[in-house]
Amino acid sequence: xxxxxxxxxxxxxxxxxxxKTTLVHALVKRxxxxxxxxxxxxxxxxKNEAEGRDYFFVSTRKFIRLxxxxxxxxxxxxxxxxxxxxxxxxxxxxxxxxxxxxxxxWQGARQVRDSMPDAVSIFVLPPSASELERxxxxxxxxxxxxxxxxxxxxxxxxxxxxxxxxxxxNDDLGTAVDQLQAxxxxxxxxxxxxxxxxxxxxxxxxxx
Numbered sequence: 475x476x477x478x479x480x481x482x483x484x485x486x487x488x489x490x491x492x493x494k495t496t497l498v499h500a501l502v503k504r505x506x507x508x509x510x511x512x513x514x515x516x517x518x519x520x521k522n523e524a525e526g527r528d529y530f531f532v533s534t535r536k537f538i539r540l541x542x543x544x545x546x547x548x549x550x551x552x553x554x555x556x557x558x559x560x561x562x563x564x565x566x567x568x569x570x571x572x573x574x575x576x577x578x579x580w581q582g583a584r585q586v587r588d589s590m591p592d593a594v595s596i597f598v599l600p601p602s603a604s605e606l607e608r609x610x611x612x613x614x615x616x617x618x619x620x621x622x623x624x625x626x627x628x629x630x631x632x633x634x635x636x637x638x639x640x641x642x643x644n645d646d647l648g649t650a651v652d653q654l655q656a657x658x659x660x661x662x663x664x665x666x667x668x669x670x671x672x673x674x675x676x677x678x679x680x681x682x
Contacts, residue, residue, distance in 0.1 A: 475639075476594050476660040481568045483590055484508075484575040484658060487583045488598035489628035490553075491610040493644045495528070497598060498577045500651045501658075508658070509567040509574045514540065517555035520615055530560075548578060548585035553624065557582065573658065580634040587637075596657055596665075597638040599679045601645040603629060632680055640665045641672060643679055 476482045488494035502510050515529045516537050525531055532540075537556045541549050549558035559576055567574045576586065586593050600606040606628055610621050635641050640657050642665055644650040656662035664672060 476658060477592070481571050482573050482658075483564065483568065483586070483593040484573065485583045485586050485593050485595045486575055486577050486598065486654075487580045487595070487634075487638070488644075489600070489606070489631035490624045491606045491613075491628055492598045492600045493609065493647070493650075494577055494598045496647065497642075497644060497650055497654060498575060500647060501575070501654050504651060505655060505658070507572065509572045511559055511564050511567070511574055511576045513576075513578065514546070514558045514560065515555060516557075517553075547589065548576075548582035550579050550581035550585075552579055552581075553620075553627070559586075580631055580637065584637065594640070594657070595638040596640045596642060596654065597635045598650070599632060599635060599641060599643050599676060601643055601679055603680075605645075635676060636667060638667060641667055641676060643675055 486494055486498060498510060502508060512526065513529055514532050514537055516532060516534045519525070519531050523529065534556065537558065540546055541558060545561055546558040547561040547564055549556060557578065559578060559582065564574055564576070583595050587595060600609065607625055610616070610624055616624065640662060642650050642653045653662060653665050657665060663669065
């Protein structure tokens with residue numbers, strides 16, 4: 475549960491195509507006081523992305539140097555690219571009394587939980603596998619082979635939902651943002667892992 479009288483670190487993870495980036499950006503617009511930690515990545519920048527807004531785009535050599543110097547709170551390799559979170563950026567936000575949200579994958583979330591056990595973890599699922607595939611195709615940024623790989627890996631990623639404190643099924647963006655905001659306020663029992671109704675909805679999302 476979030477601590478109500480002190481800053482919290484929230485970790486948001488999801489399979490590719492579940493809409494976590496859109497969800498986080500919508501949340502930050504609604505709750506401007508929360509700080510969004512911008513990750514480092516070695517992948518190429520997409521047309522709709524901006525340096526310092528979506529990611530810090532760096533070379534593989536620089537990324538490895540950051541990791542070896544202990545400057546990353548977590549790091550992971552996803553689709554042949556590296557991603558990582560700046561430890562100093564997160565620490566600075568927390569020390570200034572701000573809640574912080576990280577948008578990372580399940581591997582990174584596991585590392586954060588190991589080093590910062592008080593972090594509140596949230597997993598975002600698509601409503602179904604077919605909807606996940608549609609979203610991946612609608613990006614129009616990947617080849618058929620890349621889409622097939624992303625879909626295969628995303629379905630495998632979905633199996634890690636039980637490692638998290640909360641789960642949000644991103645069927646409708648407005649509803650998902652409402653639920654995420656409720657998690658931040660510590661008022662989202664229906665999204666808490668272990669909730670029976672949520673468990674059934676997760677089962678449907680994964681099976682369909």
